[in-house]
Amino acid sequence: MLSQEDNDLLTRVGAGTPMGALMRRYWIPAVFTHQIEKPDGPPVRVRLLGENLVAFRDTQGRVGLIDERCPHRTASMFYGRNEDCGLRCVYHGWKFDIEGKCVDLPSEPPGSTLQRKVSIKAYPCLERGGVVWTYMGPAESRPEFPELEWTMVPPSHRYVTRHIQECNWLQAFEGGFDTSHLAFLHGGTIDMSVSSVPSRYEVVPTDFGFVAGTGRDLPKQGSNEAEVFWSANVMLMPFHKIIASEPAGAHVWVPVDDHHTMLYSVDFSPDHPLTEVELKMSKDYHSIHTENIPGTDTAIANKSNEYMLDRDLQTSGKSYTGMRGLGIQDCAVQESMGYVADRTIEHLGVSDTAIIKIRRLLLQSLKDHTAGKTPPGLDPRSYRVRSARFKAPEGIAFADQVGARVAIDKAAAE
Ligand code: FES
Ligand SMILES: [Fe+2]
Numbered sequence: 001m002l003s004q005e006d007n008d009l010l011t012r013v014g015a016g017t018p019m020g021a022l023m024r025r026y027w028i029p030a031v032f033t034h035q036i037e038k039p040d041g042p043p044v045r046v047r048l049l050g051e052n053l054v055a056f057r058d059t060q061g062r063v064g065l066i067d068e069r070c071p072h073r074t075a076s077m078f079y080g081r082n083e084d085c086g087l088r089c090v091y092h093g094w095k096f097d098i099e100g101k102c103v104d105l106p107s108e109p110p111g112s113t114l115q116r117k118v119s120i121k122a123y124p125c126l127e128r129g130g131v132v133w134t135y136m137g138p139a140e141s142r143p144e145f146p147e148l149e150w151t152m153v154p155p156s157h158r159y160v161t162r163h164i165q166e167c168n169w170l171q172a173f174e175g176g177f178d179t180s181h182l183a184f185l186h187g188g189t190i191d192m193s194v195s196s197v198p199s200r201y202e203v204v205p206t207d208f209g210f211v212a213g214t215g216r217d218l219p220k221q222g223s224n225e226a227e228v229f230w231s232a233n234v235m236l237m238p239f240h241k242i243i244a245s246e247p248a249g250a251h252v253w254v255p256v257d258d259h260h261t262m263l264y265s266v267d268f269s270p271d272h273p274l275t276e277v278e279l280k281m282s283k284d285y286h287s288i289h290t291e292n293i294p295g296t297d298t299a300i301a302n303k304s305n306e307y308m309l310d311r312d313l314q315t316s317g318k319s320y321t322g323m324r325g326l327g328i329q330d331c332a333v334q335e336s337m338g339y340v341a342d343r344t345i346e347h348l349g350v351s352d353t354a355i356i357k358i359r360r361l362l363l364q365s366l367k368d369h370t371a372g373k374t375p376p377g378l379d380p381r382s383y384r385v386r387s388a389r390f391k392a393p394e395g396i397a398f399a400d401q402v403g404a405r406v407a408i409d410k411a412a413a414e
Contacts, residue, residue, distance in 0.1 A: 002343035010362055011168045011340050013255040014050035022369045023238045024137035027145055029254050029264055031055045031132045040082050050257040054078050059085045064098030065134050067121040096120045146383040150250050150266045156273035159282040161289040162264045164297040165331050168340040169255040175334050176241045176251055179214040180351035185329050187320030202398040203357035208382040209235040210361055212354050213398045226394040232402050234387045237377035244387035247278050259339040265289050290327040307332040384408040
């Protein structure tokens with residue numbers, strides 16, 4: 001349970017909010033590279049953290065992300081002409097380059113000084129892992145792009161999709177770190193050997209975010225010390241998860257606004273091109289990926305059709321939900337909580353320990369950031385981590401071993 005005040009603090013992401021300010025310290029996925037592949041091609045609408053923007057690739061192949069509203073009389077730049085190194089508003093022909101500079105203002109008489117005075121909001125962009133990322137924070141605090149493993153492998157080693165969820169980022173994100181739902185919500189869809197309800201929950205703050213560990217006590221073997229099987233899921237600030245799976249996986253919960261979240265889902269391998277079998281598993285929509293209505297980010301199974309719930313399937317013993325696909329099942333329950341879950345009326349149990357700890361940690365990060373402290377994850381090398389699963393003697397505290405278990409350099413050296 002949270003107070004209304006804390007719930008607002010964690011969920012609101014618009015400009016000027018504490019969480020919005022914290023998120024704006026990081027690089028944020030805006031659009032797929034392939035959506036604006038061609039120089040001078042059609043611009044694309046982008047909504048991020050409650051801001052309406054337009055992305056375009058200019059004549060020289062550089063990507064721009066500018067305010068959707070023309071600073072002249074606020075017409076949409078989406079309808080603009082993308083030509084000769086800039087986007088030109090079709091209302092009166094004002095034209096802006098990727099840095100937001102006004103480079104032509106044909107509607108004013110010669111000698112006008114207006115062109116020098118006017119500009120459009122523009123955010124810097126770079127492309128990594130087939131995605132255009134942007135930085136929406138203060139220019140002087142812009143970090144280097146983090147060493148996020150899935151963005152550093154060749155395109156053949158990764159499969160990335162995205163779909164929109166009609167709910168606040170936090171309840172989608174919390175779903176990603178809620179391990180106790182696996183045995184229920186995803187029952188019949190995932191391997192049940194990894195989905196029994198865990199008995200231990202740890203959340204360890206790190207220099208990149210945190211690691212959420214869930215442990216299952218293993219049956220004691222003879223006189224050996226009792227062991228715990230740990231799943232260590234990595235959270236990278238401000239909204240990334242690296243999934244412990246084979247091939248590896250990742251999620252990014254990008255707030256579109258307070259009521260919508262763009263979920264990027266990734267399967268990748270650090271060391272080999274994804275095999276046909278692996279790709280088939282990714283594209284089989286019972287996975288974390290969803291099959292979308294062509295040309296949109298909306299899954300075919302969505303709120304408007306009750307996620308194509310099949311009650312016969314639900315009672316058949318083969319599927320707990322009667323909905324097909326991990327991504328759809330998550331989407332259904334997370335959206336069913338409303339646009340912003342009302343955390344003042346929850347009843348949390350022991351199995352929500354991780355969620356409680358994660359909220360506390362996020363609130364602490366907000367407080368620290370507001371007080372002027374540098375938030376975690378801004379050192380690009382701090383992202384060199386992977387999720388892990390391992391057995392360890394019961395006597396060793398999770399916090400004492402997790403650093404070495406998730407560090408990529410150490411894992412690769414083993
Ligand atoms: S509104 Fe864009 S040029 Fe006039
Ligand atoms: Fe899930």
